[in-house]
Amino acid sequence: MKASLAQRLSQEGYDGYAYAYPHKTAYRPLDPPVPLAEAWKTEDKRRILLYVHLPFCEMRCGFCNLFTTVQPGVSLVDQTLAAIHRQSEIVAREIQAEGVAQAAFGGGTPSFLTESQLEALFRKLDQDWPIPWDRIPISFEVSPGTVTASKLALLRSRGVDRISLGVQSFVPEDLVALKRPQPKGELAMACELIRNAGFKVFNIDLIYGATGQDATRWQSSLEQALAWRPEEIYLYPLYVGKLTHLDRSGRRPGDDRRERYRQARDFLVGSGYRQISMRLFRRSEVRRDSEHCCQEDGMVGLGPGARSYTRGLHYSTEYAVGQGGVRLIIENFNQRTQADFAEADYGAVLDQTEQKRRFVIKSLLRSEGVSPASYRRLFGSYLDADFPELGELSRMELAENDGHTWRLTSSGLEASDTIGPWLYSPETEERMAAYQLT
Numbered sequence: 001m002k003a004s005l006a007q008r009l010s011q012e013g014y015d016g017y018a019y020a021y022p023h024k025t026a027y028r029p030l031d032p033p034v035p036l037a038e039a040w041k042t043e044d045k046r047r048i049l050l051y052v053h054l055p056f057c058e059m060r061c062g063f064c065n066l067f068t069t070v071q072p073g074v075s076l077v078d079q080t081l082a083a084i085h086r087q088s089e090i091v092a093r094e095i096q097a098e099g100v101a102q103a104a105f106g107g108g109t110p111s112f113l114t115e116s117q118l119e120a121l122f123r124k125l126d127q128d129w130p131i132p133w134d135r136i137p138i139s140f141e142v143s144p145g146t147v148t149a150s151k152l153a154l155l156r157s158r159g160v161d162r163i164s165l166g167v168q169s170f171v172p173e174d175l176v177a178l179k180r181p182q183p184k185g186e187l188a189m190a191c192e193l194i195r196n197a198g199f200k201v202f203n204i205d206l207i208y209g210a211t212g213q214d215a216t217r218w219q220s221s222l223e224q225a226l227a228w229r230p231e232e233i234y235l236y237p238l239y240v241g242k243l244t245h246l247d248r249s250g251r252r253p254g255d256d257r258r259e260r261y262r263q264a265r266d267f268l269v270g271s272g273y274r275q276i277s278m279r280l281f282r283r284s285e286v287r288r289d290s291e292h293c294c295q296e297d298g299m300v301g302l303g304p305g306a307r308s309y310t311r312g313l314h315y316s317t318e319y320a321v322g323q324g325g326v327r328l329i330i331e332n333f334n335q336r337t338q339a340d341f342a343e344a345d346y347g348a349v350l351d352q353t354e355q356k357r358r359f360v361i362k363s364l365l366r367s368e369g370v371s372p373a374s375y376r377r378l379f380g381s382y383l384d385a386d387f388p389e390l391g392e393l394s395r396m397e398l399a400e401n402d403g404h405t406w407r408l409t410s411s412g413l414e415a416s417d418t419i420g421p422w423l424y425s426p427e428t429e430e431r432m433a434a435y436q437l438t
């Protein structure tokens, strides 16, 4: 039986990051596979989000359970890029996109690629997809050790307007505790290069909850981050996932993540940042609007670990965290022909109940909240009747309705990592629990 919200809240309060619903561990082989042309036939294809996943890193950080491989060698990278080129061409042909409204390059570490590999990738995407490079938001993730002035200039010239830098902490002791080696001076150099390159949005990722990170150390990290005037800051509570280096060495997150969160939230809001979600803070004056609406428009993912979404089907390659499992999936991806890329063979079908659930989870966990009117327009039924959970959140003072919109209260926002997983359907929860991670 599903644990009640009160039971869950009385425990640690960090059940999971509901950034996508359903989670990849709820995906299964699709039998028979679904041709992409069919999956996308009735979608609105004017405001697509194009996501390119590059699963390479210089090193495996102790906390990281993302789909990535380290020191891949030249031939593995070349083969993967060739496969992404094949995939891009056939997927574009099958889907017949009418407009790309937003693009993102994530990983792993996309800046692991050389400039000529990046040039070739951008050229290929430009040939295959209707991308108005200068007019849409384009985001690109980098790590400190892979940033150079000329790479950043190339990204700028292609219209990238947001650089996201994985910093994790500005305090060397935290980086040791997180098992994220960082040569002295590299971080400051990367921040300076990014700031000087003139991107509209510079985002800094920080993690709280490392062993020994007390209020003073966390404050120092936050203040050093603000010295670079980032337009956005993502604050991630530390999770120690299965098969990560921290897990293998028996490390657990500190039990003061809630206090660190409150400290950071108050400091950032007091320093002129708007809170967008439990993790995202944006400088008040910054606007970075996209015509892509993640609730209604589809996402096309390219690359070995990318997911793709239509309203009724989410799909991707298989998922793994351990090095052996990740390598195998990348090698299988690299051998795929265009015919293989023309269908989805692994994913989750979302019936209307699951589509509604996804809409509510994704909207509620952001400060803009969930509007009963939008819900009724999209699904033709009543939000409060479909989701009695909102009443429960309200009784516990975790959410409130101002007459137009349901929003999490401040206590609700800080409990996002409990409320999100609590809203998962029992079927999805069961599939996730039965998944064997490799």
Ligand SMILES: C[S@@+](CC[C@H](N)C(=O)[O-])C[C@H]1O[C@@H](n2cnc3c(N)ncnc32)[C@H](O)[C@@H]1O
Pocket (backbone or CB within 6 Å): 057, 063, 064, 065, 066, 106, 107, 108, 109, 141, 142, 143, 144, 165, 166, 167, 168, 205, 206, 207, 236, 237, 238, 239, 240, 241
């Ligand atoms: C794709 S990575 C960032 C880019 C780049 N690879 C880097 O690390 O510099 C996305 C972010 O997720 C966060 N993250 C990853 N695993 C995490 C975990 N187990 N707990 C908390 N945050 C995590 C980190 O802040 C990381 O920067």
Ligand code: SF4
Pocket (backbone or CB within 6 Å): 056, 057, 058, 059, 060, 061, 064, 065, 066, 068, 107, 108, 109, 143, 166
């Ligand atoms: S945190 Fe970033 S650099 Fe470290 S292993 Fe994960 S994706 Fe790679």
